Amino acid sequence: MTKQSEMEPSFDTIFEFITMGMALISLDGQWLRLNRSLCDMLGYSETELLTTNIKALLEPAQQGHFLSAYEKLQVGTLTDYQLNMRIQHKNLAMMCVDWRMSVVRDSDYEPQAFLVQVKEISEQSEMERKLAESEQRYKSLIEHNPAGILTCDIQGRILGANPAMERILGYSKDELHLQLIHHLFQPKDPNLVQAEGMHLRNDNYMLKFQQANGEIIELGVKNVPIIVNGEWDGVYLIAKDITQFNRDRESLRIAQQDLHDTVRRQQGMTLKFRKINGNYVHTLCDGELLYRLGYKPSHILGKTLYEIWPTMLATSIEAYYHRAWNGEENVMFESTFRGITYITSLRPIMENERMIEVIGSCVNITERKQMEIELRETKELLESVINNTSDAISVLDLNARVISVNAAHEHIFGWSQEELMGRTLPIYPSYLENERKEMYEQLRLGKQISGKESVRLRKDGRLIHVSITKTPIKNEKGEIFGFAAITRDITERNQTEELLRKSDKLAVAGQLAAGLAHEIRNPLTSLRGFLQLLQHDMKDKKHYFDIMLSELDRINFIVSEFLVIAKPEAITYKKSSLETILQSVIALLDTQAVLCNVELLLEFQSEIPEITCSEMHLKQLFINLIKNAMEAISKDGQIKMIVSLHGEDLIRVRTQDNGSGIPEDRMKQLGEPFYTTKEKGTGLGLMMCFKIVEAHRGTMSIESQVGYGTTIDVYLPTDKNEPNLDT
Ligand code: ADP
Numbered sequence: 001m002t003k004q005s006e007m008e009p010s011f012d013t014i015f016e017f018i019t020m021g022m023a024l025i026s027l028d029g030q031w032l033r034l035n036r037s038l039c040d041m042l043g044y045s046e047t048e049l050l051t052t053n054i055k056a057l058l059e060p061a062q063q064g065h066f067l068s069a070y071e072k073l074q075v076g077t078l079t080d081y082q083l084n085m086r087i088q089h090k091n092l093a094m095m096c097v098d099w100r101m102s103v104v105r106d107s108d109y110e111p112q113a114f115l116v117q118v119k120e121i122s123e124q125s126e127m128e129r130k131l132a133e134s135e136q137r138y139k140s141l142i143e144h145n146p147a148g149i150l151t152c153d154i155q156g157r158i159l160g161a162n163p164a165m166e167r168i169l170g171y172s173k174d175e176l177h178l179q180l181i182h183h184l185f186q187p188k189d190p191n192l193v194q195a196e197g198m199h200l201r202n203d204n205y206m207l208k209f210q211q212a213n214g215e216i217i218e219l220g221v222k223n224v225p226i227i228v229n230g231e232w233d234g235v236y237l238i239a240k241d242i243t244q245f246n247r248d249r250e251s252l253r254i255a256q257q258d259l260h261d262t263v264r265r266q267q268g269m270t271l272k273f274r275k276i277n278g279n280y281v282h283t284l285c286d287g288e289l290l291y292r293l294g295y296k297p298s299h300i301l302g303k304t305l306y307e308i309w310p311t312m313l314a315t316s317i318e319a320y321y322h323r324a325w326n327g328e329e330n331v332m333f334e335s336t337f338r339g340i341t342y343i344t345s346l347r348p349i350m351e352n353e354r355m356i357e358v359i360g361s362c363v364n365i366t367e368r369k370q371m372e373i374e375l376r377e378t379k380e381l382l383e384s385v386i387n388n389t390s391d392a393i394s395v396l397d398l399n400a401r402v403i404s405v406n407a408a409h410e411h412i413f414g415w416s417q418e419e420l421m422g423r424t425l426p427i428y429p430s431y432l433e434n435e436r437k438e439m440y441e442q443l444r445l446g447k448q449i450s451g452k453e454s455v456r457l458r459k460d461g462r463l464i465h466v467s468i469t470k471t472p473i474k475n476e477k478g479e480i481f482g483f484a485a486i487t488r489d490i491t492e493r494n495q496t497e498e499l500l501r502k503s504d505k506l507a508v509a510g511q512l513a514a515g516l517a518h519e520i521r522n523p524l525t526s527l528r529g530f531l532q533l534l535q536h537d538m539k540d541k542k543h544y545f546d547i548m549l550s551e552l553d554r555i556n557f558i559v560s561e562f563l564v565i566a567k568p569e570a571i572t573y574k575k576s577s578l579e580t581i582l583q584s585v586i587a588l589l590d591t592q593a594v595l596c597n598v599e600l601l602l603e604f605q606s607e608i609p610e611i612t613c614s615e616m617h618l619k620q621l622f623i624n625l626i627k628n629a630m631e632a633i634s635k636d637g638q639i640k641m642i643v644s645l646h647g648e649d650l651i652r653v654r655t656q657d658n659g660s661g662i663p664e665d666r667m668k669q670l671g672e673p674f675y676t677t678k679e680k681g682t683g684l685g686l687m688m689c690f691k692i693v694e695a696h697r698g699t700m701s702i703e704s705q706v707g708y709g710t711t712i713d714v715y716l717p718t719d720k721n722e723p724n725l726d727t
């Protein structure tokens with residue numbers, strides 16, 4: 001033991017000569033002993049330092065800390081204690097020291113004193129300063145980072161949060177301190193629960209977080225591991241509020257979806273195609289029409305025309321695609337597939353003068369097409385009815401100018417549609433001007449005229465009897481914009497009616513004539529003979545005989561006229577000149593005309609060909625007409641005979657007088673046998689005229705106005721169409 005103690009330096013020696021400051025402090029905190037190094041370190045002599053209070057050496061801020069450690073050592077809750085402390089040098093400079101204290105115990109393990117070791121650590125603190133500075137830099141990076149940063153330990157406990165994170169989460173860093181990260185992100189909504197251990201993920205991920213105010217935000221998160229001395233020490237959670245970004249992305253998605261839905265739900269169809277390796281490939285196709293055609297977008301997308309349609313259809317469509325791809329605007333075409341007809345219009349889309357794609361929009365026109373067909377059929381039907389009816393139909397504008405007339409109109413009136421176009425209808429006899437005006441007045445008031453009977457003028461001058469129905473034509477607003485007229489030619493009907501009526505009387509007259517003519521003529525002949533004999537003997541009574549003879553002649557004349565009626569077959573025809581016939585009639589009546597003070601004129605407006613006729617009967621016809629005219633003129637009148645050619649088929653002989661005229665209500669009776677207004681009339685003249693004209697296949701019309709005169713037109717056919725009329 002002794003030997004050993006001799007060899008080893010004693011505690012006192014070590015205490016005295018060690019370069020580290022050492023001291024013993026009593027349990028109540030008084031210096032017991034100090035070594036030289038400590039005195040030198042603090043600049044005091046041993047005696048000076050022994051009288052200095054330990055507490056007085058310490059920086060005031062550290063005094064409390066020191067005392068609590070001291071107390072813990074005293075009660076034994078702490079066996080040794082190390083502290084970096086700042087203490088004051090005698091020259092008042094502060095110095096940094098490593099202060100270690102441990103308890104010195106006796107053999108009974110009772111504490112006896114504290115052993116203090118003090119080491120100056122100024123160099124070390126300089127390094128710490130640098131460390132602190134770099135720590136500040138790194139802290140500033142975190143503090144001012146616009147991204148939210150949470151610092152966690154490896155268990156996921158939050159150690160810190162930067163201001164950006166405080167803002168994002170709505171909690172202060174003190175509130176967050178030491179919370180488990182997966183608890184923090186486990187809000188009330190169970191859908192928002194995040195898995196434990198999320199802070200260890202190394203991908204980018206999204207979190208939903210319910211802020212202190214209850215609002216839910218979305219965060220985009222990236223974990224960055226904290227590695228200290230090659231060891232994983234903790235995690236930075238770097239988070240960004242991507243709520244707005246997500247909202248924008250969502251509205252973009254909704255807009256895209258909306259566009260897609262619009263394209264899909266449209267009634268038609270929209271498509272796009274591009275040319276890829278020489279083929280037109282569809283890049284879009286949707287819309288209701290597509291489904292109606294029996295396809296789905298998947299049947300079309302990425303496919304060429306030939307992969308979709310039957311070859312014939314594909315080839316024809318390809319030609320149009322080709323034109324659009326070559327830049328032609330407004331390429332349109334019609335296709336029919338499975339009974340559906342649709343129109344496609346193509347629109348090329350260029351970018352920097354390069355063809356990008358072609359957009360096509362398709363419209364289903366099946367119904368429209370069907371309607372068009374029906375409309376056309378209806379129109380055709382209507383037109384065919386209009387053009388095939390025997391009634392004349394004319395459509396006039398508000399000024400009564402012709403818009404159109406049908407075929408029957410041309411046929412009945414003789415004017416072609418071209419001639420009438422834009423003109424007023426030239427079918428009113430001049431004396432019916434009032435009727436015309438009145439009719440249009442009624443129509444303009446919106447009234448309809450139906451079944452009105454009247455007469456109208458043909459192009460060839462002939463009058464025809466018509467039944468007229470006229471209606472105003474209104475537009476959808478009810479405004480009148482024109483008139484339609486349906487005119488039925490009832491001349492024939494009237495003529496037949498009249499003929500029937502007249503032929504009744506004629507038959508009676510005919511039978512009477514046939515039966516009585518000879519019976520009457522024979523006694524008349526003998527009566528005349530005896531009268532002539534007696535005349536010789538009774539010369540003084542001459543004027544009685546004259547009267548008796550003229551009366552007998554008159555009876556004879558009437559009977560002869562009867563005979564003409566009764567035996568029309570007796571007429572013989574031969575080619576004769578109408579001019580010669582008329583000249584001789586005029587010559588015959590001229591003297592009588594002069595006596596009556598009537599001017600008798602004959603006018604040929606064109607060269608008149610010879611016609612096949614009965615000369616004797618035509619003479620009789622014109623004599624009758626002229627005599628009637630002369631009888632209608634009381635004095636100083638004029639009778640004009642005008643002969644003209646109407647086309648190649650008809651000759652018109654007009655007899656015009658300026659006599660008394662015939663009242664309208666009597667017109668119908670003209671030509672009836674025994675209808676006369678004259679005291680000495682027979683009422684057979686006109687009837688014979690009709691008979692003769694009819695026998696020559698002609699027509700006769702009478703126009704008259706009371707007080708102005710009468711015009712009688714006789715139309716006789718030329719021989720052009722009937723060269724072998726001789727019978
Ligand atoms: P009549 O001359 O013997 O009376 P018609 O048959 O020749 O018999 O004529 C019948 C009637 O027709 C006449 O009574 C007359 O009232 C009328 N009439 C015929 N021609 C004319 C005429 N040119 N002007 C006026 N009235 C006429």
Ligand code: MG
Nearest residue numbers: 624628685686
């Ligand atoms: Mg007469």
